[in-house]
Amino acid sequence: MTPAWSSGPFRRRALLLLAAAALVLVVSLLDGCARDGGDADRPGGSGRTTVTIGTFGVFGCKQAGLYEEYERLHPGVTIRESVIERNDAYYPQLLTHLAAGSGLADIQAMEVGNIHQVAAAQGDLFVDLGRAKGVRRRDWLPWKWAQATTRDGRTIGLGTDIGPIAVCYRKDLFRRAGLPTDREAVGRLWAGDWQRYIDTGRAYTRRAPAGTVFTDSAAGLYNASVHGYAERYYDRRGRPVYANSPAVRTSWDLAVQAVRAGLTARLKQFEKPWDQAYANGRFATVACPPWMLGYIKEKSGAAGRDKWDVATAPRPANWGGSFIGVPKAARHRAAAIELAVWLTAPAQQARLFERQAGVPSTPASYAMPQVRDARNAYFGNAPIGAIFTTAARSIPLLVHGPMEAQMGTAFTDVGIPQVEQQGRPARAGWRAAQKEIENAVDG
Amino acid sequence: MTATTTVVEGAPAGQAAGRRQGRAGPGPWRSRLYRWDVRCSPYAFVAPFFLFFAAFGLFPLLYTGWASLHRVELTSPGRMEWAGLHNYARLLGNDFFWNALRNTFTIGVLSTVPQLLMALGLAHLLHYRLRAATFWRVALLTPYATSVAAATLVFVLLYGRDYGMVNWALDAAGIGPVDWQNGTWSSRCAVSSIVVWRWTGYNALIYLAAMQAVPDELYESAALDGASRLAQFRHITVPALRPTILFTIVVSTIGATQLFGEPLLFGGAGGQKGGAAHQFQTLGLYLYEQGWFNFHLGRACAVAWTMFLILLLIAAAGGLIARRLRKEG
Amino acid sequence: MNPAGPRPTTAARRVVPAPRAGRQLHGGPLVYAVLTLFTAGSLLPLVWTAVAASRDNARLARTPPPLWFGGNLLENLGSAWTDANMGLALFNTTLVAGMVALGTVLFSTVAGFALAKLRFRFRRALLLLTVGTMMVPPQLSVVPLFLVVARLGWTDQLQSVVLPTLVSAFGVFFMRQYLVEALPTELVEAARVDGASSWRVVWHVVLPVARPAMAVLGMLSFVQAWNDFFWPVIALTQENPTVQVALTGLGRGYVPDQAVVMAGALLGTLPLLLAFTLFGRQIVGGIMRGAVKG
Known part of the structure; x- marks a missing residue:
């Protein structure tokens, strides 16, 4: 036999390949170590500090130019934002990073549905921002402040936006259905009770323009209704009440009624078909927190210009909102605290509202002209500042619990779609939601 | 290595000593070195892999096994509370688990069977003498280069209920629109179709390779015997491909059992539930939901270990079948 | 089945052999037709990705869906490049x-x-x-x-x-x-x-x-x-x-x-x-x- 080692070219090439592989691996390892060491040496030392912010979705700070301004005010500080589009990917990552004490940004955002859980289970891993310099507790809505406070009184996150709800509606479709189009008059149609919203829907449906329905989804209606109650999934003593709280019962019945009466477009919110339905003008109303206005404008496009308007919701409710906190493991803790305090101060929150992010959680912002006088040209020049801040002031003190996010999705992602989209009986949908919760809650 | 080139008497087997520089005849030291080399080199060869494996494979595996015997929550993974077999016992009585197991099986069959059958058929066609043979092969392989994320993104748009292209075409053909996400079977078919799309071409090439290894004389003689083309396919091609088919079945089955990305992304927001009625929630998704959305890491680990055991069973069954086939062959 | 069986020697058989499935056989139109079908199935989703990437949001929302390329490809690629x-x-x-x-x-x-x-x-x-x-x-x-x-x-x-x-x-x-x-x-x-x-x-x-x-x-x-x-x-x-x-x-x-x-x-x-x-x-x-x- 002829041994293969006589074949020179292959040998050389293989050698090259192996050497390259080894080299790359070694370099990458060294690089890692070097970077690690470099970071450890850096804190506060010479030169620039890079403060990192981990967020989900859009906070709008960057878009509103807040980072830029802060960098201008604080030479030597650079802000870098790392965004994961969806909270359901962001939050588990945050939990793992917290548990490992590694991979954390200097400032981490938290959603209202998770803040209670973080405060309860990981509260001691966050800096107490209640004691940070420049923080005035009375700047915030009391319920917002309470949400991020642990049992022993430490505040692990400062409130950013809140989500008071209004109803966005299409004037053109309302007119064709013989309903009033003036936003005051529309608000009066359903003022006080979501049941009257359903009744309006029935009236709409009787004379609905071809190819349109009253509202987008039963789950949207459910959310808008349920978040207007103080006790939803947990009562004040922390006991789960998802099976029979008036909030859940009433909202579920509303959702089922809407489905039965054929008022909904059977869509899942924030999915592509929902976007497309905006473009095609499929539905006449949608319960909308302020941050949804930009979405509606973008998705409805030029075709929807001067057709949308905003009216007051039947009952005040809060849907969504966030906090930012500083983990104790943050690399630049002091700089991060300073930035977090600045970003959530009333003046900055007012500027965020101007850019159509959320409504400030600091009532002090409401009197500022950017908020008070805000109007939205796309939505028929509606006085959104007045509408949303009025709603914000009347939101009840909300009670939160650790698994409320899972309980909510059991209704909106399982129970209601089973009735709305899969045509199952209401009772089956209710049972499915309850079973879903039992499975999720019990470890 | 080239230091000692002196030829020494009594070299084992006394062969070819010093025929070339660098392969000197073994001296006492040399021969000890040689024996040492023979004895230890196998370990040196497997060491890099198993070292990494120990750190990044075995440790996580054992850790999850240990965690599956505890109450552990993702909210504080450091806190473990002994629970014995509680997590496993809970699975046995859990409808969601059995539903996921059934779905995994159903979607597995729906995606594996058509995929392999079509691959076999395609390989048969590719085996003809074709113009632009490479073009056909490369074109059929392109879906394989597409990531699950990118592929699912497109398929979600194509399968849209109200504005998707598939329903648009069905409508044009006079068939009513199908709700691809909410229907029980339609959603399973849609998820399976993504898998089939990505892997059919790849498997076709593997089959084609095996087909080309079948000696032409077999076909020639069969042809002379008057066997039809179909008969030749059934009686020569398929038996010759048996080991390859078995291999692809095993690989596809493993893939099907671990199916995760396609149904997750197909479901959109809340995709871990696999549809409103969990109609396309696979075991992989159930694990993900338990661990990452309900935060019950312990139970998620128990699901994972159960999946692992199921796969071991399947592999054992596959091994038995393979042995049986080999005996027959 | 005995694939290695004795070769038939009769001349008659040699004159009219049954078609062979070996690689020597040229593919007929049917073979090409089926292959074209599957190739189209393999490539279309990818092509459509490009079509969708060359349109804008509003157009993607309308029915019938776009079937041919629009003019926004470079712009969209550009924003994807910088955004991500x-x-x-x-x-x-x-x-x-x-x-x-x-x-x-x-x-x-x-x-x-x-x-x-x-x-x-x-x-x-x-x-x-x-x-x-x-x-x-x-x-x-x-x-x-x-x-x-x-x-x-x-x-x-x-x-x-x-x-x-x-x-x-x-x-x-x-x-x-x-x-x-x-x-x-x-x-x-x-x-x-x-x-x-x-x-x-x-x-x-x-x-x-x-x-x-x-x-x-x-x-x-x-x-x-x-x-x-x-x-x-x-x-x-x-x-x-x-x-x-x-x-x-x-x-x-x-x-x-x-x-x-x-x-x-x-x-x-x-x-x-x-x-x-x-x-x-x-x-x-x-x-x-x-x-x-x-």
Whole structure:
């Protein structure tokens, strides 16, 4: 036999390949170590500090130019934002990073549905921002402040936006259905009770323009209704009440009624078909927190210009909102605290509202002209500042619990779609939601 | 290595000593070195892999096994509370688990069977003498280069209920629109179709390779015997491909059992539930939901270990079948 | 069936043989028709990705869906590129996939060779362990793996994605299966008898034989590492992303822009598609050569 080692070219090439592989691996390892060491040496030392912010979705700070301004005010500080589009990917990552004490940004955002859980289970891993310099507790809505406070009184996150709800509606479709189009008059149609919203829907449906329905989804209606109650999934003593709280019962019945009466477009919110339905003008109303206005404008496009308007919701409710906190493991803790305090101060929150992010959680912002006088040209020049801040002031003190996010999705992602989209009986949908919760809650 | 080139008497087997520089005849030291080399080199060869494996494979595996015997929550993974077999016992009585197991099986069959059958058929066609043979092969392989994320993104748009292209075409053909996400079977078919799309071409090439290894004389003689083309396919091609088919079945089955990305992304927001009625929630998704959305890491680990055991069973069954086939062959 | 049966000798049979399924036969129109159908099915979703990426959000929302290219392709590619940090992502992914491919091939070949041809204690046990590992669902290991990576201080660094991915049980198994058949034991023994050290045997005997399988394994690992997203999304952030991680952050902004998301998906897939087009013959040839022994 002829041994293969006589074949020179292959040998050389293989050698090259192996050497390259080894080299790359070694370099990458060294690089890692070097970077690690470099970071450890850096804190506060010479030169620039890079403060990192981990967020989900859009906070709008960057878009509103807040980072830029802060960098201008604080030479030597650079802000870098790392965004994961969806909270359901962001939050588990945050939990793992917290548990490992590694991979954390200097400032981490938290959603209202998770803040209670973080405060309860990981509260001691966050800096107490209640004691940070420049923080005035009375700047915030009391319920917002309470949400991020642990049992022993430490505040692990400062409130950013809140989500008071209004109803966005299409004037053109309302007119064709013989309903009033003036936003005051529309608000009066359903003022006080979501049941009257359903009744309006029935009236709409009787004379609905071809190819349109009253509202987008039963789950949207459910959310808008349920978040207007103080006790939803947990009562004040922390006991789960998802099976029979008036909030859940009433909202579920509303959702089922809407489905039965054929008022909904059977869509899942924030999915592509929902976007497309905006473009095609499929539905006449949608319960909308302020941050949804930009979405509606973008998705409805030029075709929807001067057709949308905003009216007051039947009952005040809060849907969504966030906090930012500083983990104790943050690399630049002091700089991060300073930035977090600045970003959530009333003046900055007012500027965020101007850019159509959320409504400030600091009532002090409401009197500022950017908020008070805000109007939205796309939505028929509606006085959104007045509408949303009025709603914000009347939101009840909300009670939160650790698994409320899972309980909510059991209704909106399982129970209601089973009735709305899969045509199952209401009772089956209710049972499915309850079973879903039992499975999720019990470890 | 080239230091000692002196030829020494009594070299084992006394062969070819010093025929070339660098392969000197073994001296006492040399021969000890040689024996040492023979004895230890196998370990040196497997060491890099198993070292990494120990750190990044075995440790996580054992850790999850240990965690599956505890109450552990993702909210504080450091806190473990002994629970014995509680997590496993809970699975046995859990409808969601059995539903996921059934779905995994159903979607597995729906995606594996058509995929392999079509691959076999395609390989048969590719085996003809074709113009632009490479073009056909490369074109059929392109879906394989597409990531699950990118592929699912497109398929979600194509399968849209109200504005998707598939329903648009069905409508044009006079068939009513199908709700691809909410229907029980339609959603399973849609998820399976993504898998089939990505892997059919790849498997076709593997089959084609095996087909080309079948000696032409077999076909020639069969042809002379008057066997039809179909008969030749059934009686020569398929038996010759048996080991390859078995291999692809095993690989596809493993893939099907671990199916995760396609149904997750197909479901959109809340995709871990696999549809409103969990109609396309696979075991992989159930694990993900338990661990990452309900935060019950312990139970998620128990699901994972159960999946692992199921796969071991399947592999054992596959091994038995393979042995049986080999005996027959 | 007796394929090796006696050859018929009658002249009559030779005159009218039944059609043969061997490779000598030219494909008829039907063959081409069916192949065209499947090729279209394979390519259309990709082509449509490009179509969607060349439109805008509003057009994507209307029925009938767009069937032909619009004028926004470059613009959408541009925003996907800047929004998702795509330049860095592509560079990182190339690096990661390249290192994973090289490392996997290296480790798998030597380990596969040892498991296939060398006798040592625990061989069977290690082989079984390897095969067993293939069955482990990848979602399972994420939490402990993250703890390891965090302990090493590797979060958000590329080696946190590279090193765990190097552990490819499939690779070892694949190389072992290939070498069991492709590498004649006599060849190894002869080299041994020649007094070659084990490393020389690997270098001069095993590697040349294993080359086709190494190429396939390298290609498979590269593609897989390129497209992997579950673990990288957890280990990395948008600061230092791979392509798939970058894509998860895309379409953010106040409103997810579907056309931009599609453009991003296209950007992430394009390099592989390009490689498949340029080296299609080699890749296909590699898969086929490496697969026979599978």
